[in-house]
Amino acid sequence: LTGFFLSMIYAPMAKMVTENTEPIHATWCSIAYSFASYFGSPVAGVVAAFVSWQGGFGASSGSLVLIGVIAFVLFSVMEKRGQICYGQFKPPAEKGGGLKLLLRRQIITFTLVALLTGVVRTTVVFWMPTYFVQYLGFSEEHSALIFTVATLVICINAFLAVYLYEKLFRRNMNLAAMVYFAVAALAFLAMYPIKEPFANITLMIVGILAANCASTILWSCYCLSLRDTGLVSGATGFLDFSSYMAASIASSMFPKLLPSIGWQGLILVWFALMAIGAVVTIPRRTKTV
Secondary structure, eight states: OHHHHHTTTHHHHHHHHHHHSOHHHHHHHHHHHHHHHHHHHHHHHHHHHHSOHHHHHHHHHHHHHHHHHHHHHHHHHHHHTTSSOOOOSOOOSSTTHHHHHHHHTTHHHHHHHHHHHHIIIIIIHHHHHHHHHHTTOOOHHHHHHHHHHHHHHHTTHHHHHHHHHHHTSTTOHHHHHHHHHHHHHHHHHHHTTOOOHHHHHHHHHHHHHHHHHHHHHIIIIIHHHTGGGTOHHHHHHHHHHHHHHHHHHHHHHHHHHHHHHHHHHHHHHHHHHHHHHHHHTOOOSSOOO
16 A cells, blocks of 8 residues: 555656756756655665664654645645646547557657566665575675665666766667666676676676666656656556556566576576667667657
């Protein structure tokens, strides 16, 4: 239930930001709350070091209630002042117009991006502490510390992904996503023969960081590019669902695969997923803007 209700926040928030700010400002707003979402993992690790898991849920729930009240008040005031309004962009009126428009805007390609990055962003990160203990031989205390530091480093993807997208990839979403997937695939593949703990952890961080860069392109660039369709919230909600669904399936499959293929086999699974991502995002002849 917690995940179900929290998953409803992102899509309408993306629509509100997209329809009430200029595209360049919407992107930077998106980077800010993308960073905040990734930053939650190391914060949770720190909280877990000092309180029980029940206390952690209590602290996070209390902060959510407070933030919800503040957001409701501020948004209500801004709506009354006309600083925030909705429905400025409408989907095509003809039958199937919205779906046809989304198909032309590569919704299938980026649904695959959501599926693949959802596995890494949620499931692989979830498995990191267990991986450190079982495969690399760290104690639970050291594993928790490494996890906190690793997730802090991974947080920079929100800024790095968009900076490179703007400066290096010239706002070509497919090209940016393809390179990020390729880097993630190579990093995971390199983990297979390299068992030295420091090098292995570094490669894992690079792989997850690169995969999350592809995820950032999806949430901070592609979803916002749908502004003129009037379908930002619906499309973002569908992509969010796809990401969570892939993560939930992977979360149930990984424990079943691990006894038979081992950690090295699981590493190859991660590599294969990222390689598929690199293939499906190969740029078309027409530049995506």
